[in-house]
Amino acid sequence: MRKRPFATLALIVGMGQAQADDALAPFEVVGDAIARPLTGAAGDAGRGERLLLDRRRSLCLLCHSGPVAEPHAQGTLAPGLGGVGSRLSQGQIRLRIVDMKRLDPATIMPSNHRIDGLERVAAPYRGQPVLTAGEIEDIVALLVTLKE
Amino acid sequence: MAFVLALVLALPCAGEAAAADRRSGSDFMAPETRAMQADDMSNPAMLWVADGEQSWHRPEGAAGRACATCHGDATRSMRGVAARYPAFAEATGRPVDLSGRINLCRRTHQPAPPFASESRELLALTAYVAYQSRGMPIAPPQDPRLDPFRANGGALYERRIGQLDLSCAACHDARWGQQLGGSVIPQAHPTAYPLYRLEWQSVGSLQRRLRNCMVGVRAEPYAFGAPELVDLELFLMGRAGGMALETPGVRP
Structure with a gap:
């Protein structure tokens, strides 16, 4: 796998994998957070918010509930998104969306910005992350505003 | 209604359900859907059963034989048969599900071309045969030749697949009773196949349901009739051993 040079940070504990593929943005994990936006x-x-409500694209509400429309169609498999902006920092939210498995290998939350380590991925999705870097940043921007 | 609510609230949600805690998918359904399944006059799958009964008596193939020519009265000869499938097929040296057995029988004994996977004819005949076991406990064969295939089915059940990287077990063992979107996750006991799914507006097989879940996690689904799907069916029917067969079921 080709490695891209990163600005050296003393606190770096992990780096985005598979940056050889243009589908993925590089990112730096510091502690349990990705401080800088994937898109810069x-x-x-x-x-x-529009992405969150489009369950076929973002999938978030299949498992999480959130302070948005259609509460009856929301999942109960994961913590509610209400108040997430108070519980977690922007960088912590970003890492959890990008690759929750780094924090909990047993989680059912998809690693939304990762394409390695997967089996039998259907052809249309092969080599593609669940969410693009831009989509992740839009969702991060929404979630940090959910203070209660 | 109060009973259903109490049941749903009482569901524990960690780990594979112990034998006494096993629940059919019908236990998680709305009362009106349960009523639709319970009443043969409103259960849409009974139309497939009726078609299957006609097919049972229809001579076909070069020998002009009907199922009934050899098997006679299905209400007697087929009673309990579906509860024992998938079973080991000598001809192929591997397990075969009930639809697969019907097609093997067509090819070898009528002989006639096999029905297409998921065709109305195959679903109808399978539903008619399985209907003869309605209410009987699922009785997985104790044939040791099935063991490696059942073990493979269990491994497939635990395997994370697809872009969403999920296994069957992640939801149906560890999180049953919770909601995925607006739908309650059942325990994945295939007690009622073939069944009428309101979402499909049709009767479908367990293989169709398994493929739906695979598509849902954005995995490449196995083809109809693939050995992996039969192994999964074998594993799931073993896991549901002792539960009552409900064919033809109705599901949301």
């Missing part, structure tokens, strides 16, 4: 810029909370 902040996302858009409005786009994030």
Whole structure:
């Protein structure tokens, strides 16, 4: 696997895998967070909300509940998203969306920005992450605003 | 209604359900869906059963034989048969499910071309045969030749697959009773196949359901009739051993 040079940070404990593929943005994990946006810029909370509501694209509400429309169709398999902006920092939210398995290998949460280590991926999704870097930033931008 | 609610609230949600805690998917359904399954006049799958009964008596193939020519009255000869499938097939040296057995029988004894996977004819005949075991306990064969295939089915059940990297067990053992989107996750006991699924607006097989879940986790589904799907069926029927067969079921 080709490695890209990163600015050296004393606290780096892990790096994004498989950056050889253009589908993935490079990122730096520091502690239990990814402090810097994958796209280099902040996302858009409005786009994030539309994405959250589109369950076929973001999938979030299949497992999480959130302070959005259609509460009856939301999942109970994961912590509610209400108040996540108070519980976690922006960087902590970002890492959990990008690759929760780094924190809990047994989690059922998909590693949304990772393409290695998967088996029998259906052809249309092969080599593609669940969420693009831009989509992740839009969702992060929304979630940090959910303070209660 | 209060009973159903109490049941849902009482569901523990960690680990594979112990034998006494096993629940059919019908236990998780809305009362109106349960009523639809319970009443033969409103259960849409009974139309497939009726078609299957006609097919049972229809001579086919070069020898002009019907199922009934050899097997006689299905209400007697087929009673309990579906509860024992998948079973070991000498001809192929591996397990075969009930639909696969029907097609083997067509090829060798009528002889006639096999029905297409998931065709109305195959589902109808399978539903008719399985209906003869309704209410009987699922009785997995104790044939040791099945063991390696059942073990493979169990391994497939535990294997994480697809872009979403999920196994059957992650939801149906560890998180049954909780909600995925708006749907309650059942324990994955295949007690009622073939069954009418409101979402399908049709009767479908357990293999169709397994493939749906694989598509749901964005995995490449195994083809209809693939050995992996039969092994999964074998494992699941073993896991549901002793539970009552409900064919033809109705599900949401």
